[in-house]
Amino acid sequence: MHERVAIVGVGCTGFRSVTPEQSYKEMVYEAAMRAYNDAGVDPRRDVDSFVTVAEDFHEGTSIFDEYTPDQLGGALKSVHTITGDGLHGIATAYMLIRTGQFDVVAVEGHSKASNIKTLPEVTAYAQDPILNRPLKLNTHFIAGLEMNRYLYETDSTQEQCAAVVVKNKFNALKNPFAPYGANLSIEDVLSGPILSWPLGEREAAQHSDGAVVMVLAAEDKALSLTDKPIWILGTGWNNDSPSLENRDWAHSIYTEEAARMAYRQAGINNPLEAIDIAEVDDLYAYKELQALEALGFCRPGEAGSLTLEGFTSSDSGLPVNVSGGSLGMGNLLEANGLARTLEIVLQLRGEAGPRQIENVNIGLAQSWRGVPTTSGAVLILTN
Amino acid sequence: MGMRKVAVVGAGMTKFVRRAQETAKELTWEAAHMALGSCEMTMDDIEAVCFGTAPDAFDGVHLNGEYVSDGAGAWRKPYMRSYVGGGTGVFMPIQGWYHVASGLFDVVMIVAEEKMSSYYPHAQAAFLTIFDHTTERPLKPNLLWIFALEMNRYMTTYGISKEDIAQVAVLHKRNAADHPCALLGDANITLQDVLNSEVLAWPVQRLDVSPVSDGAVAIVLAAEHVAKRITDKPVWIEGVGWHLDTSYWTNRDLAYPRYVEYAARMAYDMAGIKEPRKEIHIAEPYDPFDYKALHHLEGLQLAERGKAPELYSDGTASRTGNMPICPSGGLLGVGNPIAAAGLMKIAELFWQLRGEAGARQVPGQPRRGVAQAWGDLMQVGTVVVMGK
Numbered sequence: 181m182h183e184r185v186a187i188v189g190v191g192c193t194g195f196r197s198v199t200p201e202q203s204y205k206e207m208v209y210e211a212a213m214r215a216y217n218d219a220g221v222d223p224r225r226d227v228d229s230f231v232t233v234a235e236d237f238h239e240g241t242s243i244f245d246e247y248t249p250d251q252l253g254g255a256l257k258s259v260h261t262i263t264g265d266g267l268h269g270i271a272t273a274y275m276l277i278r279t280g281q282f283d284v285v286a287v288e289g290h291s292k293a294s295n296i297k298t299l300p301e302v303t304a305y306a307q308d309p310i311l312n313r314p315l316k317l318n319t320h321f322i323a324g325l326e327m328n329r330y331l332y333e334t335d336s337t338q339e340q341c342a343a344v345v346v347k348n349k350f351n352a353l354k355n356p357f358a359p360y361g362a363n364l365s366i367e368d369v370l371s372g373p374i375l376s377w378p379l380g381e382r383e384a385a386q387h388s389d390g391a392v393v394m395v396l397a398a399e400d401k402a403l404s405l406t407d408k409p410i411w412i413l414g415t416g417w418n419n420d421s422p423s424l425e426n427r428d429w430a431h432s433i434y435t436e437e438a439a440r441m442a443y444r445q446a447g448i449n450n451p452l453e454a455i456d457i458a459e460v461d462d463l464y465a466y467k468e469l470q471a472l473e474a475l476g477f478c479r480p481g482e483a484g485s486l487t488l489e490g491f492t493s494s495d496s497g498l499p500v501n502v503s504g505g506s507l508g509m510g511n512l513l514e515a516n517g518l519a520r521t522l523e524i525v526l527q528l529r530g531e532a533g534p535r536q537i538e539n540v541n542i543g544l545a546q547s548w549r550g551v552p553t554t555s556g557a558v559l560i561l562t563n
Numbered sequence: 564m565g566m567r568k569v570a571v572v573g574a575g576m577t578k579f580v581r582r583a584q585e586t587a588k589e590l591t592w593e594a595a596h597m598a599l600g601s602c603e604m605t606m607d608d609i610e611a612v613c614f615g616t617a618p619d620a621f622d623g624v625h626l627n628g629e630y631v632s633d634g635a636g637a638w639r640k641p642y643m644r645s646y647v648g649g650g651t652g653v654f655m656p657i658q659g660w661y662h663v664a665s666g667l668f669d670v671v672m673i674v675a676e677e678k679m680s681s682y683y684p685h686a687q688a689a690f691l692t693i694f695d696h697t698t699e700r701p702l703k704p705n706l707l708w709i710f711a712l713e714m715n716r717y718m719t720t721y722g723i724s725k726e727d728i729a730q731v732a733v734l735h736k737r738n739a740a741d742h743p744c745a746l747l748g749d750a751n752i753t754l755q756d757v758l759n760s761e762v763l764a765w766p767v768q769r770l771d772v773s774p775v776s777d778g779a780v781a782i783v784l785a786a787e788h789v790a791k792r793i794t795d796k797p798v799w800i801e802g803v804g805w806h807l808d809t810s811y812w813t814n815r816d817l818a819y820p821r822y823v824e825y826a827a828r829m830a831y832d833m834a835g836i837k838e839p840r841k842e843i844h845i846a847e848p849y850d851p852f853d854y855k856a857l858h859h860l861e862g863l864q865l866a867e868r869g870k871a872p873e874l875y876s877d878g879t880a881s882r883t884g885n886m887p888i889c890p891s892g893g894l895l896g897v898g899n900p901i902a903a904a905g906l907m908k909i910a911e912l913f914w915q916l917r918g919e920a921g922a923r924q925v926p927g928q929p930r931r932g933v934a935q936a937w938g939d940l941m942q943v944g945t946v947v948v949m950g951k
Contacts, residue, residue, distance in 0.1 A: 247810045
């Protein structure tokens, strides 16, 4: 059994709203080549197994794992697909290496959202086909309901949610991978069109295209490959009820449970003290507040005021979504968790350029699979 | 430190039927419930859940794994769905194996479910969407046609006759007559019945093909120290292997499944098997079509290339033979709810190795078996070696 596992290589294409000149295979190839060069590995010789994350309806192809091996260098090797977020993919690679049967595993996730002509209809098809689909609920409508319940139960405000947008889009201005950076005021956010009250259009992440590949390795191998291994301290993932009718609408129980699992592995009792930087899900601005509370950084209802006070800004107590998050980088479908992880890896390596945070030793990435799921995952890394 | 040993400690399966009244979620729940009952456990004992089902197109539900999660018992538990097309069923215990072997979990629930009848009138149309959208889909390929291509290639390369192949369907469907969950068991089927059945796409005839089905299967996996507390007859997962070949299936020689060979070698290495033909006592190769069982036996190194039909003609493959093949009845007899069908083979080895297979029991107290599945674009092999 290999106890310790590290991320030894990362590669990404950068993220853009449309990529008409590239197919998903070309994007994955580009990200994979960068990751393999970063790790100094040859996929045909050195990588023992490949894990990809994808969903059929996002790809427009059934059993999409068919089309994953070639562009990764994985043909005729042990490749499989997880229908989960990129963090589920990392957790899978982590488990594979820990069995002791694999030394080096690659993880891939991508989004080609600009290819999906009917994205709202596709995402609505994730709802219960018997009980919910007849109601013709739009995906953003369900998010609006959840936001409303969250604000009601925690006494949080729309201004506090808007502050998340202001922060993340501002952070994105320093991130060359992020297409949606902007210098906005809270009034700018609140004065935008409403998607589903109280959820405003400017509080929802827009989609982008891109691919991320990461290479993980067992301890001995990692130390021989790189001077800057980024160690996995803990990983957790969890599902709450898939039913809209009987879930908790105010609290992200799945994130709480996933965090509990990850903190237990990492031996973290006081997350705010232990963790120096966090990248959390912000597909909708209120989700960042919900996530910060579920991750135990503060009590329910406190994340909004902390954000408004600037506690989660890049130069403050707990920098959150320094990359710009999904609001700044775009919604990358299954690759969201990998984009979160990418930022933590760059920060822990000291390679984040103009947005580098000083003295970071432990970072956390968290993701959510979007409406209508209650599926979340957490990853804790150290340098 | 050595590898953590992982055991199968419980199994359950629903009947395989053409058109289930139950929803996918209900089928999933039934199988999971039976698996828990078989080892006297409850969901409180389960630390994580793995789920397998093939394309979302069958159910018409996006993120289908998320939708079915609570049926599999995943409420407030770590949960993941994996897939490798038709190979998913035998991949499921592999996913469960790495959950436990990693040391993160001690007890894991594994469920595989397929409900093909939701796709009306026939699931075949859903398969059009597995092909490359630019180069292949415009040709409107049908699965029967591509299997006909492969079967033809296999027959031509090795000089194998239709009669050689039809004996596979006869044996498997006869075996399935003893399986209480089987859809197409037939104790009296003959070679002539198969050879005289309707031609679908030459050389594929109706009785060469497994039926479209609904069903679910579940197993419970446990780490060694827990397994020994749960049961005195744990069945160990001794080796696992999986390989996925290139998407460009039209560039492959269809006569021999190299990806199955590589997956088998990976599993045999892990299990310490040097001479599979001597060390494997029961084989459950994937048999959605009768020639596929032969094809896969060769990939699994249990027969020389082109010689697998001899296992059937000399009686080796029979339930009382030296190496019984598909004593369950296989997909040809029990049915083919895709992901569930693969896990059915794992459940069969579990029951056979424990001596609990009832009328299907292989004599002589078999000690080791291999199960294999295959799928995607004639592309993936998944192999699990189990022993007691």
